[in-house]
Amino acid sequence: MPDGAATRTKGGPLGRRGRRVLIRPRGAGAISGETRQRILDVALDLFVEQGYDKTSLREIAERVGVTKAALYYHFQSKEDIVTTLHMPVHELMHSAMARLGDSTGPGSWLDFLDWLIEQLAAHSRLFLMYQRNATAIGEVHRKDHGGPEVEPEQLFLQRLADPALSLDERVRMAGSLAVVVSGAALAMQPGTPAPDPAELAATLRVAVRDLLRVGQPSA
């Protein structure tokens, strides 16, 4: 059975659902990068909704309105799609580690959180995708990078394993990170109106300070 025969009439028109107004007909050479971006958009939606593993290429292709084979023109593999989406977050985490440097303890941790809160608004949806597919993404990118554990997320937790830290400090540091992440998820909760990003960020900054028991933000 051909690719989309189950869901599309054999010779029918291409644009389904009216999800998009086409400037020029599909199949005669689309604008550069346009389809690629739509694939990423659709994939992000599905990965967030139902997870990376449960989302098939057939499903992505269907929603975009192309065949699976077209996906393989734009991306080398399914993993390539999720890797491309995750890249900004990955780089963000990576440079966050660089910021943290070798210092430990709540002080530099707070700086890191402030910076993370700032970045979060711009990438909240990608962060959410990572949060909901952390294990899957972790394994994908462990398979690529040969090494055992290069995911920055894990590095954060390794920081907390520092024996110089008390249990109380560990709980509050890990907890404050969780607060920030939950704040990002809260911002995109369906059914509730999205809060003002600046107000949310300010609220988060105060909240993590309460949890880490340090002074209020300087700004």
Place this chain on the structure above:
Amino acid sequence: MPDGAATRTKGGPLGRRGRRVLIRPRGAGAISGETRQRILDVALDLFVEQGYDKTSLREIAERVGVTKAALYYHFQSKEDIVTTLHMPVHELMHSAMARLGDSTGPGSWLDFLDWLIEQLAAHSRLFLMYQRNATAIGEVHRKDHGGPEVEPEQLFLQRLADPALSLDERVRMAGSLAVVVSGAALAMQPGTPAPDPAELAATLRVAVRDLLRVGQPSA
């Protein structure tokens, strides 16, 4: 190709890896419930390690030392396995909602968190499994229970959608829940020694109070 031919010598002995000392030989009728429990143990390990979706029945059967068909004697389906594992957590969440009742606001929320912290120690591994497979488990059990969204986890978030709550309250309530969950994950961080459960619980109780800005625990 027969089931385990790739990993087990055709006529070889049954017990592999010496993972378990057998009182009496396998295949002559095992002790009631023994294999079933081992299946659950192995499945829990794998679901936590690499996720529900990426774990196949073949893999579970291999580690247990039986064939896939044997799994189907003990469980109706793969979903049945994960549902059985998730059941205690599900019931816990459910009764937590009953405890919360109709009241909103940080007051009853704190009571709920105290209770959750208490329960967490006894079920930390199952909670971790849920946390890492929330989307998968959610969909599995939505498929069973016909209804659209009966998962208690979602109900917690619906509480936070109450328009009577300020953004600050929402952030702190969602955040405090995240702190408790992260505390459970912290307790089982590989590589670091497991903290004393009672001490961890006490630390969490104080931490969530700092975040919710209420007094210290009465106990």
Place this chain on the structure above:
DNA sequence: GTCTATAATGTGATAGAC
């Protein structure tokens, strides 16, 4: 209770025409 063998289906991925 466990096995062998197989069914039924879906998946990621590729070849080659247009």
Place this chain on the structure above:
DNA sequence: GTCTATCACATTATAGAC
């Protein structure tokens, strides 16, 4: 850049012998 058609493979699940 997208299509049709197909491949090779893994998966969940079942049937029936022992």
